[in-house]
Amino acid sequence: MKKSAWLLILLCFACNQKPKAPSVQISLINNKQSVKFTGLDNAIVNEINRDSVREVWQTLLPVYKMPADSDLKNYQPVQPGAYMVKDSAVVFTPDTPFVKGHAYFMRYYRFKGENMWDYIQGRKRLGNVEHIDLVVKVD
Numbered sequence: 001m002k003k004s005a006w007l008l009i010l011l012c013f014a015c016n017q018k019p020k021a022p023s024v025q026i027s028l029i030n031n032k033q034s035v036k037f038t039g040l041d042n043a044i045v046n047e048i049n050r051d052s053v054r055e056v057w058q059t060l061l062p063v064y065k066m067p068a069d070s071d072l073k074n075y076q077p078v079q080p081g082a083y084m085v086k087d088s089a090v091v092f093t094p095d096t097p098f099v100k101g102h103a104y105f106m107r108y109y110r111f112k113g114e115n116m117w118d119y120i121q122g123r124k125r126l127g128n129v130e131h132i133d134l135v136v137k138v139d
Helices: 003-015 042-049 054-059 070-075 116-120
Strands: 025-029 034-038 063-065 081-086 089-094 103-109 131-137
Touching (some): 042 081
């Protein structure tokens, strides 16, 4: 094979890199009464936003109160509240205000090459999905 053919093949492989996973960030807004999520996959956010079922957001971004013993994180009830898409970010406002001095964590499930609707519709279980916990403390 000629040098130019090898160079072309190498160039194709170098340009065909996988896109980076979204870098999710959180911040408190509205006098620390709401949490703003940025850096989420826009396709997932837009698809979930079209769904009329309120609880569907909890399958992607559930919010929990941090227990005193962090080993019990997986056993906490979901913090009820309202999710809203605003300027390509998701804003969560709890039904009861966040308590000053307490920490909360948001569990972001990373769906890698999987069909997110399998999880939303209950065909697959979230416990088997890779996730990251984002912690915020209300001061």
